[in-house]
Amino acid sequence: MADPEDQTTETPMRHVSYDRFGEPDVLQLGQSAVPEPGPGQVLVRVHGAGLNPIDWKTRRGLGFAARQIENSLPWTPGYDIAGEVVAVADDVTTLAPGDRVMGMIGFPAGGGGYADHAVANADEFAIVPEELDLVTAGALPLAALTAWQALFEVAKLEAGQKILIHAGAGGVGHFAVQFALERGAHVVATASAANRDFLAELGVHEVIDYRTTDVAEECYGLDVVLDLVGGETGMRSLHTLGEQGVLVTIPTVTADDIISAAEEMGLRAHGMTVRPDAFHLDEIAELIEDGDVRVHIDRAFPLAQAADAHDLLEGGHVRGKLVLDCR
Known part of the structure; x- marks a missing residue:
């Protein structure tokens, strides 16, 4: 030593x-x-x-x-x-x-x-x-790795796809919107009205006020949903997916119910647990160095x-x- x-x-x-x-x-x-x-x-x-x-x-x-x-x-x-x-x-x-x-x-x-x-x-x-x-x-580390692994390992987000990110102004959410934008996706995020400007500054294309708007009535045909809220929010979000779309839900307590509901609808949903990964952290650090992501x-x-x-x-x-x- x-x-x-x-x-x-x-x-x-x-x-x-x-x-x-x-x-x-x-x-x-x-x-x-x-x-x-x-x-x-x-x-x-x-x-x-x-x-x-x-x-x-x-x-x-x-x-x-x-x-x-x-x-x-x-x-x-x-x-x-x-x-x-x-x-x-x-x-x-x-x-x-x-x-x-x-x-x-x-x-x-x-x-x-x-x-x-x-x-x-x-x-x-x-x-x-x-x-x-x-x-x-x-x-x-934990929040950024959660966003990174959910988007790119589980959802396999690609440029040009349309993604809905719940709680976009939160810890995981504010990383997820930046990573998705950097990858070239069209990003829709839910947030309170107080966070609309914050998300707009990050470059989010559309911000939905979850207090006044039902996402299931506002969004359809999505490629990816990143559900950082769980429960009823995750359930409702299944209705926004396109036939080939995928929902990734992070809160573990409601993940099984959401995945089961997706299967009954003929849709794909996955839960996930973050893991340490220094290589992913290195990639995220590069984005910060380049000015593409901020904490x-x-x-x-x-x-x-x-x-x-x-x-x-x-x-x-x-x-x-x-x-x-x-x-």
């Missing part, structure tokens, strides 16, 4: 954890020894840690990640980090101390992002473009205010992303 002595034994690290499922107030700031990287791992001084809907759902004891950690509490949440490498294991040759990195780490049972230091596998990281500060970069931060919170961040996150209606400033 590359000089662990001065990095890992002096000042304790701060981290947020919870020892039981519940409301945001179960999130507690504590201290522990700075971990050392094991084989294949690096130690990162975290600048930014992204927040995602899975974070509050897991904190409440909901979903598949909660099932995996329920017997190993207390647990430090957080799957998104960006920061500076401070130490690497002896067998790591791809990264070195001083590298600016971002990655989706510890998914789904490891976590560890809500901290000022984190260890993770070297192959989970991509280099952060110089154009992006490290706090902002911490908000990118919108709604608000940054100090690490000590993680509970306040969860309150806002759980309420929905966040434009872009929330991030913890762990410096």
